[in-house]
Every structure is written in C-alpha cells, then in structure tokens.
Amino acid sequence: MKEFIAYQGNALTVEWFFDENGNSDSLDYFESLSDAQKRKTLMLFRRMGDFGKNHKNYQKRKKFSTTANE
DSSP: OOOEEEEEOSSOEEEEOOOTTSOOHHHHHHHHSOHHHHHHHHHHHHHHHHHOSOHHHHHHHHHHHHHHTO
C-alpha cells in the first residue's frame, strides 16, 4: 500500500489514504479543489499535525455530553 504524507507535524502525521489498488479518493478530491480551498485544507492539516486534537473543543464536547445525560 502506498504512503504519501500530506503534512508531518510535531504532534502527528497527516497522510493521504490509498486503497489496495493504489487509488486515493481523498487525494483526487483535494486535487480538484480551487487553490483557495487547497490552502484552507493544508492549513487545517498543519494545525492538526502541529497540535493534535483540539483540547478546548474536546473538553466542551465532554462537558456537554455529561450534562446532557443528567
């Protein structure tokens, strides 16, 4: 199976997924985006790669889910 890194960050690595035939629907979709959309996507990959999960949003979801069950 192919490996193609989209972004190597401090917290994690973002890679394009390839199926057993060597095809990547996600990379094909990315390549069809406008330049502005590609920049936004790459900035998201950079944020994910450098910081990992968003702890602030994780804590909000965690708090919401516990209060919703009460």
